[in-house]
Amino acid sequence: MIEGSRSAYKYLWPALALEASFVFAPLVLSIYYSLHKVRYFELGAVVWLGNYLDVLSHPVFLNSLLVTLAFSLTALFFTFVTGFGLALFLNRDGPGNVLLRTVVLIPYVIAMLVGSMLLKWLFSADAGLIAMANAYFRLSIPTILADPTYAMAALVANAIWRDSAFAMIMLMAGLKSISPSLIAAARIDGANQWMIFRRIILPLLKPAMLITMVRLLLHFANVLTFPLILTGGGPNNATDTVALRIFRVGFEDYDLGRANAMAILLCIFNVCAVMLLLAAFRKRKAT
Amino acid sequence: MTFKDLPGNLIRLLISMLIAAVALMPIVWGLLSSFKTPQDILRTVPQWLPNTFTWQNYASIFKAGTGGYIFNSVLVSGGTVAVCLALGSIAGYGLARFEFAGKRAVTVAIIAVMSIPVASLLIPTYTMMAEAGLVNTRTGLILVYSAYQLPIVIWIMATYYQTLPEELEWSALIDGYTRTQTLTKIVLPLAKPALIAATLFVLTFAWNDFVVAVTLLSSDTVRTLPIGIYNFLGFYGREWGPLLAASMVSIVPLVALFVVLQRFFVAGMTGGGVKG
Numbered sequence: 001m002i003e004g005s006r007s008a009y010k011y012l013w014p015a016l017a018l019e020a021s022f023v024f025a026p027l028v029l030s031i032y033y034s035l036h037k038v039r040y041f042e043l044g045a046v047v048w049l050g051n052y053l054d055v056l057s058h059p060v061f062l063n064s065l066l067v068t069l070a071f072s073l074t075a076l077f078f079t080f081v082t083g084f085g086l087a088l089f090l091n092r093d094g095p096g097n098v099l100l101r102t103v104v105l106i107p108y109v110i111a112m113l114v115g116s117m118l119l120k121w122l123f124s125a126d127a128g129l130i131a132m133a134n135a136y137f138r139l140s141i142p143t144i145l146a147d148p149t150y151a152m153a154a155l156v157a158n159a160i161w162r163d164s165a166f167a168m169i170m171l172m173a174g175l176k177s178i179s180p181s182l183i184a185a186a187r188i189d190g191a192n193q194w195m196i197f198r199r200i201i202l203p204l205l206k207p208a209m210l211i212t213m214v215r216l217l218l219h220f221a222n223v224l225t226f227p228l229i230l231t232g233g234g235p236n237n238a239t240d241t242v243a244l245r246i247f248r249v250g251f252e253d254y255d256l257g258r259a260n261a262m263a264i265l266l267c268i269f270n271v272c273a274v275m276l277l278l279a280a281f282r283k284r285k286a287t
Numbered sequence: 288m289t290f291k292d293l294p295g296n297l298i299r300l301l302i303s304m305l306i307a308a309v310a311l312m313p314i315v316w317g318l319l320s321s322f323k324t325p326q327d328i329l330r331t332v333p334q335w336l337p338n339t340f341t342w343q344n345y346a347s348i349f350k351a352g353t354g355g356y357i358f359n360s361v362l363v364s365g366g367t368v369a370v371c372l373a374l375g376s377i378a379g380y381g382l383a384r385f386e387f388a389g390k391r392a393v394t395v396a397i398i399a400v401m402s403i404p405v406a407s408l409l410i411p412t413y414t415m416m417a418e419a420g421l422v423n424t425r426t427g428l429i430l431v432y433s434a435y436q437l438p439i440v441i442w443i444m445a446t447y448y449q450t451l452p453e454e455l456e457w458s459a460l461i462d463g464y465t466r467t468q469t470l471t472k473i474v475l476p477l478a479k480p481a482l483i484a485a486t487l488f489v490l491t492f493a494w495n496d497f498v499v500a501v502t503l504l505s506s507d508t509v510r511t512l513p514i515g516i517y518n519f520l521g522f523y524g525r526e527w528g529p530l531l532a533a534s535m536v537s538i539v540p541l542v543a544l545f546v547v548l549q550r551f552f553v554a555g556m557t558g559g560g561v562k563g
Binding site: 005007008009010011012014015016018019021022023025026027029030033041086089096100101102103104105106107109110111112113114115117118119121122124126127128129131132161165166169170173215218219221222223224225229243246247250251256259260262263266267270271273274277278281 | 302303306307309310311312313314316317328329330331332333370374375377378380381382385386387388389390393395396398399400402403404405406407408409410411412413414415416417418430431433434435437438441466491494495496497498502513516517520525527530531534537538541542545546549552553556557
């Protein structure tokens with residue numbers, strides 16, 4: 001390279017300035033707010049970790065932690081498995097597969113708000129689908145969004161429906177990076193399909209799998225649109241996730257002190273997950 | 288297709304059809320129902336096709352101001368794409384072509400911001416935007432969207448620049464081009480696939496975003512389309528026809544764009560790596 005550090009920053013500073021103002025500055029300000037008592041934008045007395053302790057001892061917040069944990073892990077499991085299945089099923093580049101990949105990606109590409117609203121309509125009693133299924137298969141599914149367990153299942157279904165395609169694309173990129181000659185060589189050595197999958201594909205796919213899982217987990221732990229639109233957190237707080245709680249405390253109660261404290265807690269979780277992600281990236285580079 | 292494969296192929300076909308049905312059913316049904324009358328929509332025995340085909344749901348949402356929401360969405364999406372491409376194509380070049388002190392830190396910061404979900408930044412951002420007086424403005428929304436999408440644009444651009452032969456730039460520099468001229472006249476024209484991928488990715492985010500806009504915008508004149516739809520959700524309640532129509536107005540242009548330019552979309556999802 002001819003030029004030194006100074007000329008590199010000539011290219012970088014506008015971008016860095018934008019990130020500093022709208023990502024890092026808000027975080028710093030948020031920490032500052034979280035240490036104060038705040039009511040309707042009036043910065044009150046410094047309470048240090050008061051907001052944090054307050055939030056962490058509040059049963060509604062603790063409930064939302066459990067709900068987020070249950071939702072994230074269930075959604076992660078099913079979305080990952082579905083995405084993996086799709087990736088294996090659609091991996092070969094035929095015209096049929098390319099078409100089906102496009103179809104599967106459509107729920108991912110459209111606005112989350114619209115997707116969740118369409119599902120809300122399907123799950124609602126108004127659409128008449130549930131009544132029909134009950135009559136036809138002699139089931140007794142209650143009004144889905146009014147039953148705590150079914151509402152959670154609906155939320156997970158929303159996640160699978162939208163995000164399996166994301167897992168599929170990520171894992172397919174991983175599959176594509178495995179050299180076909182390795183698999184051909186194993187086949188010549190007499191390995192069957194299962195052995196190839198178990199002994200070659202799975203180990204080589206590990207970094208891609210880890211990256212996919214962490215990115216899905218980050219997404220599910222933070223997603224606001226699914227619960228806000230589909231279930232509204234109900235019934236009886238059964239689907240009240242942390243993201244939704246933050247939204248409600250911040251934008252409905254305008255308690256910015258507590259809301260910022262919760263946001264910072266969520267951010268700490270995110271930073272840990274991102275560090276895991278970075279480690280996975282580094283590992284992938286190394287192999 | 289030999290006779291021996293027939294059962295296997297049949298099973299494959301069936302699974303494919305099932306996958307397509309699950310993925311598309313809610314959307315197709317929403318589309319068909321958006322042309323139904325209220326009575327048809329609420330039929331207890333649902334049916335696929337409208338009894339009487341009607342545009343009344345669409346007429347109703349446009350009377351309720353959807354035209355203005357679309358205008359705002361186009362404005363904000365366009366502005367975000369412009370800011371992201373301008374800053375991202377330049378910053379990506381700095382990252383791809385220079386060795387400098389702090390490069391590692393910059394790279395880590397880019398990946399970190401790329402991976403941090405927007406939702407965890409909502410309250411902090413709202414707090415800051417309120418202090419800065421940028422709440423409830425389209426400019427504020429464009430700036431925030433750009434800050435969220437710029438890292439992925441930088442990443443896509445930098446990854447692509449690295450695949451271009453550096454010799455081209457050297458010869459341009461020797462011929463007396465400045466660095467800036469080299470970037471605008473030699474490198475950027477060659478980076479078209481990356482620019483398209485970045486544009487699509489940013490455009491999709493800005494067009495679709497709901498959570499950032501719902502926190503930053505409150506007055507009707509600046510509302511983007513998703514916020515308009517969200518308000519309809521409260522306004523129309525269980526009257527699904529207009530809601531479904533508004534949903535279709537939001538997704539049909541995007542799905543059309545996606546189907547035509549699919550391969551560019553994938554690049555953004557996996558974090559860079561466009562094939563020319």
